[in-house]
């Protein structure tokens with residue numbers, strides 16, 4: 001069994017759905033289970049409508065709702081076989097009726113509680129999964145829709161809910177395994193779930209990757225495949241570094257570190273369930289089906305040429321400096337780490353010693369919470385408008401030469417601070433926000449594009465260092 005997760009960029013319309021069907025048809029022997037995100041930009045549009053309604057602009061909210069309805073009807077009708085048009089129409093009517101009712105209530109109440117934001121946002125995945133399940137048989141793939149709200153059981157932390165693993169695992173196995181047994185592909189919406197009482201929740205931004213990992217771990221899948229619009233995990237965000245290259249393998253720890261350091265793929269929550277269950281994750285390009293992508297798994301044998309694997313950055317970080325109070329003493333470090341644990345992955349330790357610490361926070365909306373948590377350790381000062389660039393590799397711990405090389409390269413660009421990540425496989429540079437693009441470009445060039453210095457490690461002329469694959 002494999003889990004195939006398709007992001008919004010892979011199911012952007014009927015053409016995307018047909019491509020997805022082709023990918024699945026070629027993998028039926030591996031018994032795929034599908035986790036799918038909302039189509040294209042649907043989640044953002046749903047939330048825009050909810051916000052408009054809560055701001056009192058019901059007309060705009062309903063207009064947005066009608067646009068989404070027309071989009072899903074048009075793409076859905078183009079994707080499903082003619083015989084499935086009546087169930088498609090019924091599915092659309094059910095969701096959009098509920099959505100309209102919700103928007104009217106939000107306009108009346110004049111506020112948007114996290115609970116209602118989740119209820120609205122969830123329609124994107126409900127619709128995409130229903131449409132995909134109806135479309136697949138037309139392309140020769142037997143399929144069945146599974147309502148994620150019945151199988152993904154979560155706590156009640158709206159907009160960032162966490163699964164109740166045992167119950168979710170039981171429900172997933174009971175609902176999905178019989179379908180797989182009889183040769184059908186179960187299609188589940190990612191990102192969404194519901195509490196034990198059936199109140200709809202979401203797992204937070206990019207939560208569909210997380211859903212895929214939860215499903216893969218519960219079913220003991222052979223692989224969790226995350227199909228997206230890039231060739232895999234790249235050496236940097238391609239929007240910042242157009243020449244970024246595919247990384248062929250990453251350990252779970254490296255991938256987690258990258259995710260927490262600002263790389264969008266995959267969602268940091270994804271790594272926990274996958275690594276605990278020992279299920280590897282592969283990041284693949286749905287526009288280039290034959291390519292191998294990036295494999296994330298248990299750490300392999302150390303490579304002959306230790307190298308930085310990838311670079312990630314977090315713009316808009318707030319820098320928090322904590323000076324240990326006189327009473328802090330030996331508990332200081334523990335107090336800082338408690339705060340980090342509580343605000344993971346928004347709060348990152350840059351530097352920590354006996355009497356002070358520097359941390360970065362990338363969520364303005366959690367600044368008060370972070371300050372309060374850190375105040376247990378000492379006096380907290382805050383600076384805004386910083387960015388943290390992280391260079392990630394587990395080789396950093398085992399190879400002093402690599403660490404020295406990376407620290408030296410980083411120091412060349414005169415960041416405010418360069419540190420070997422506290423208890424993390426990373427070297428981090430703190431820079432002013434406006435310097436981030438140039439620092440990223442320069443570091444990428446230095447660490448991924450220039451030939452290694454003749455440091456006596458590995459045979460010369462091997463091309464790019466480490467396992468960054470050729471473009």
Ligand code: ADP
Pocket residue numbers: 006007008009010037206227228229230232233234235236237238239263264265310311
């Ligand atoms: P999906 O719709 O499949 O979930 P996303 O847009 O959420 O896709 O995530 C894929 C995008 O993540 C890529 O198009 C790329 O722009 C961005 N990205 C940022 N950092 C990286 C990285 N290090 N490697 C690959 N992609 C990255």
Ligand code: MG
Pocket residue numbers: 007008206
């Ligand atoms: Mg995404």
